[in-house]
Each structure stands twice: as structure tokens, then as C-alpha cells.
Amino acid sequence: MRKVALVTGGGRGIGREIALALGREGCAVAVAARTPDEVAATADELRRLGVEAAALDLDVSDADAIARVAGAVTTALGPVEILVNNAGLAESAPFAKTDGALWDRHLRINATGPYLLSRALLPAMLASGWGRVINIASVAGLRGAPYVTAYTASKHALVGLTRALAAEVAGKGVTVNAICPGFAATELTWRSARNIAAKTGKSFDDAVAALARLNPGGRLIEPAEVAGVAVKLLHDDATNGEAIVLDGTPS
Structure with missing residues (x-):
């Protein structure tokens, strides 16, 4: 399938594996992150596979940068049909040392970033009648854990965004799901x-x-396993609003 995908945090780890997996599925892939050398390397690897690719510098907490990147992807590859919100932050601290800056940083990157990207890119998906928003959350978005209050709260927010947005776009050809790795x-x-x-x-x-x-x-959990779930969601019109746990728990 020739769909246009944008993968944030695509220079390494889970984001890189998802970008490569989408490329193998026939997608054109834009890879974005704050690490230009890494996203350039991922884009080069995609091109060696014969995939149309673009590498972009993006801070997901910067609304102006998101608008620029959305326009750049459309110009280079076409309107984004698959959005993978993978860029994230995880820092630990006891609650007593979780200051406002640490709290705000997690919410801004892990929750507000996906919100801003979805706001920017969803209208084109709805207009075309097809789209996928895949949020890389965490099992911490479904449970509580000590010493990661800000991270846990931000991932709960991302799961909540996923479920609410999925309910709003249901029946319009667009699905919104979260993958929650351990x-x-x-x-x-x-x-x-x-x-x-x-x-x-x-x-x-x-x-x-x-x-x-x-x-x-x-x-x-291996990054390729997360990428495998993302690929399945491309071909699944029925799964919407799910937080898919991937931590080795027997199904």
C-alpha cells in the first residue's frame, strides 16, 4: 500500500523499527525527531530498501515546528495518512522531587505533542476517508508505578486522548489506537x-x-514486536480506541 506515514522519534529504537516496517509495507515514510543524524540514517536505510523517505528535525513540543513539518511532509511525499506518535520522554524521580519543570516536560512531550500532531494531520485523513493514528504509550499508561509520577500521568493522558479521539472519528475511516509496551x-x-x-x-x-x-x-519486548503490532493496525478497520498491551502477558 502506498500510504504516507509520519513517525516521530524515528531515529532509534521502536520508532526506527516502525519506520522500517512501514517502508516494507510499501508506505512512503517521513521520519522526524530532535536527533537529525539519527533520522537521516533511518531515512537512508529506507531509501536503500527502495522506499520514498524524508528526514525531518522536529521537537514535538513546538507547535510552530509541527506546522512546518506537516507542510514539509505533504510537499515531499503527500498528505500524511498514518501518524505514529512515538517520540517520548521518561525520567524518574521520587514524587517529592518531581518539580513543575519535570512534570511539564513529560506532559508537553508525551501528551501535548501527540495532541498537536493529531490536530494538524487528522483533517486530511478525515477528508480522504482513511487514516491511522498510532500512539506509542506504555503499560504505565494503564497502571501506577513508583518514582515515575510525571511519566505515568503523561502516558495515562495519551491513552485517554487515544480513546476519546477514537470515539469521535469512529465510522469515518480513521482509527486511533495505542500500543502499550512494557x-x-x-x-x-x-x-x-x-x-x-x-x-x-x-x-x-x-x-x-x-x-x-x-x-x-x-x-x-523487542522494538520489532511493537512494529509488528503497528503494521497489523494498518490493515485492521475494526480495532479502534484500544490500548494494546505488549508485555508478554498471555492473551
Whole structure:
């Protein structure tokens, strides 16, 4: 299928894997993030696969930048039909040390960014009668967890946005869903493991293993597994407003 996709946070980890998976499905893919070298590398990899690709510098908390990127993608590839809100932030702190700046930063990137992008790109999807909005949330958006109050609240907000927007566009050819991974084999998990090792004296490998055990499946989720769910959602007209848990829990 020749659809135009925009993947935020597409320079590494889950975003990169989703961008590559969409390219293999025949999509033209715009990759956007605040890391220009990484998104350029992902776009180059897509082009080597014969995929139309664009690399864009984007801070999802900047409304003006979002408007510019939306226009740039349309000019380069066409109107965006698939939006993957993957860019995110995860920082830990005890609640007593979760100050306003930390709180605002998480809400701005993890919730307001997807809101702004959806606002910018949804009208074209509705006008064409087909579209997909895929929000990469987290199991933290469905549960509570200590030391990540701001992150947890922001991911709950993203799941709430997903469900409300899905209800509003139901029956119009557009679906809105969230994928909620547990701990995944990404830089966010490695960063958490380094923090644990620094604070507890554990080795990095032991810290990673401890995080993996927090997933019901006892292992880290691979970015390619998240990408596989995203691809399935492209071809699924019936699934809408779901928060799909991906943490190894038996179905």
C-alpha cells in the first residue's frame, strides 16, 4: 500500500523499527525527531530498501515546528495518512522531587505533542476517508508505578486522548489506537538500568535483568514486536480506541 506515514522519534529504537516496517509495507515514510543524524540514517536505510523517505528535525513540543513539518511532509511525499506518535520522554524521580519543570516536560512531550500532531494531520485523513493514528504509550499508561509520577500521568493522558479521539472519528475511516509496551530493549530501558546500577551497586546486566522480570513474560519486548503490532493496525478497520498491551502477558 502506498500510504504516507509520519513517525516521530524515528531515529532509534521502536520508532526506527516502525519506520522500517512501514517502508516494507510499501508506505512512503517521513521520519522526524530532535536527533537529525539519527533520522537521516533511518531515512537512508529506507531509501536503500527502495522506499520514498524524508528526514525531518522536529521537537514535538513546538507547535510552530509541527506546522512546518506537516507542510514539509505533504510537499515531499503527500498528505500524511498514518501518524505514529512515538517520540517520548521518561525520567524518574521520587514524587517529592518531581518539580513543575519535570512534570511539564513529560506532559508537553508525551501528551501535548501527540495532541498537536493529531490536530494538524487528522483533517486530511478525515477528508480522504482513511487514516491511522498510532500512539506509542506504555503499560504505565494503564497502571501506577513508583518514582515515575510525571511519566505515568503523561502516558495515562495519551491513552485517554487515544480513546476519546477514537470515539469521535469512529465510522469515518480513521482509527486511533495505542500500543502499550512494557520494558523494551531500547535506550529508555538502558538509561533506567544505568540509574539503578548507580544507585544500588548492581551491575548493568543485573539491573537490565531486574527490569525484564517486571514484564509478565520475564523478558524485554523487542522494538520489532511493537512494529509488528503497528503494521497489523494498518490493515485492521475494526480495532479502534484500544490500548494494546505488549508485555508478554498471555492473551
